[in-house]
Amino acid sequence: MSRVEVFALGLILFIFGIGFSYYSTQAFYEKYKEIRSETDVSKKFMKGLGEIWLYEYSTLGFLIFTILLIIIGVILMFFSITNDSQFIKQIIDLLLSIRE
Numbered sequence: 001m002s003r004v005e006v007f008a009l010g011l012i013l014f015i016f017g018i019g020f021s022y023y024s025t026q027a028f029y030e031k032y033k034e035i036r037s038e039t040d041v042s043k044k045f046m047k048g049l050g051e052i053w054l055y056e057y058s059t060l061g062f063l064i065f066t067i068l069l070i071i072i073g074v075i076l077m078f079f080s081i082t083n084d085s086q087f088i089k090q091i092i093d094l095l096l097s098i099r100e
Contacts, residue, residue, distance in 0.1 A: 010076030017069030
């Protein structure tokens with residue numbers, strides 16, 4: 001792949017990641033507002049325990065996926081600009097030193 005194609009792929013992943021994260025946070029907020037508007041306290045409590053917890057974990061997983069999309073997109077865009085193998089080796093060494 002050429003540098004322009006890699007940059008375009010990174011940009012597309014970045015934009016999709018931003019869009020998906022916006023969508024998931026909006027969906028979670030709408031569900032939260034729906035449960036908050038419930039007037040019966042016992043229904044609110046049961047709904048809150050079941051739906052919010054389930055929805056929160058699925059939204060959290062989706063947000064982690066979108067954050068990974070954003071990170072991969074930024075890395076692809078950055079590598080398409082630099083295209084330097086020494087730089088890649090330095091980043092790998094840095095990541096390995098953080099792990100220790």
